[in-house]
Amino acid sequence: MIVLASQSASRKAMLDAAGVAYEALAADVDEGAIKRELIGIPGGEVVLILAEAKALAVSAMMPGRLVLGGDSLVEVCGRSFDKPASREEAAAHLRFFSGQTMLLHSAAVLMRDGMAVWRHTETATLKVRRLSDSFIDSYLDREWPAVSGCVGVFRIEALGVQLFETIEGSHFTVLGMPLLALLGALRAQGELAA
Numbered sequence: 001m002i003v004l005a006s007q008s009a010s011r012k013a014m015l016d017a018a019g020v021a022y023e024a025l026a027a028d029v030d031e032g033a034i035k036r037e038l039i040g041i042p043g044g045e046v047v048l049i050l051a052e053a054k055a056l057a058v059s060a061m062m063p064g065r066l067v068l069g070g071d072s073l074v075e076v077c078g079r080s081f082d083k084p085a086s087r088e089e090a091a092a093h094l095r096f097f098s099g100q101t102m103l104l105h106s107a108a109v110l111m112r113d114g115m116a117v118w119r120h121t122e123t124a125t126l127k128v129r130r131l132s133d134s135f136i137d138s139y140l141d142r143e144w145p146a147v148s149g150c151v152g153v154f155r156i157e158a159l160g161v162q163l164f165e166t167i168e169g170s171h172f173t174v175l176g177m178p179l180l181a182l183l184g185a186l187r188a189q190g191e192l193a194a
Ligand SMILES: Nc1nc2c(ncn2[C@H]2C[C@H](O)[C@@H](COP(=O)(O)OP(=O)(O)OP(=O)(O)O)O2)c(=O)[nH]1
Pocket: 005, 006, 007, 008, 009, 010, 011, 026, 027, 070, 071, 072, 073, 083, 149, 150, 151, 152, 154, 155, 156, 157, 160, 174, 175, 176
């Protein structure tokens, strides 16, 4: 059984659906402090570093165990966005995203005894349609606070799908993990039947 270094409901739901046995442990990592050190680093690299930091924090407490860390972030017009801290911030994010192309980077890292045995990041490209202020308001009436835990201020499996004109990339990457590549790595590690 692997250890999931995450409190993400979305990551847990993906592993549950995929039949991956895990126990979840929160990673005590100051993501903000790490991100402040990574200004100017490409988003696809930032999520790998954060996923590794989360896996490392939990691996230190779970000797011998295979630990999975994950991270996602959204990049629009070169600016990266974390989960919105308030409804007002969520509305501001959506106004900024309107009409733009969004890159959603998701990374996963497998680690054992502090050594990364597998690292992978994938990016989905989402074209956001032009969002009117009245749409944003009615959208948040229904999706806040559910989307307070979602980078990009959306749940693709719920009303979030109304934000986009096109989406390129894996659905799982959007949900928060490069799941297909991760399942291959878990088979290689003997955690899943080949
Ligand atoms: N249900 C759902 N969640 C999404 C979607 N897009 C992004 N997310 C979630 C997945 C992650 O939980 C969250 C990204 O934030 P983080 O990577 O910082 O993870 P989080 O803080 O949730 O948990 P963790 O740091 O792993 O304990 O956004 C979506 O379309 N649907």
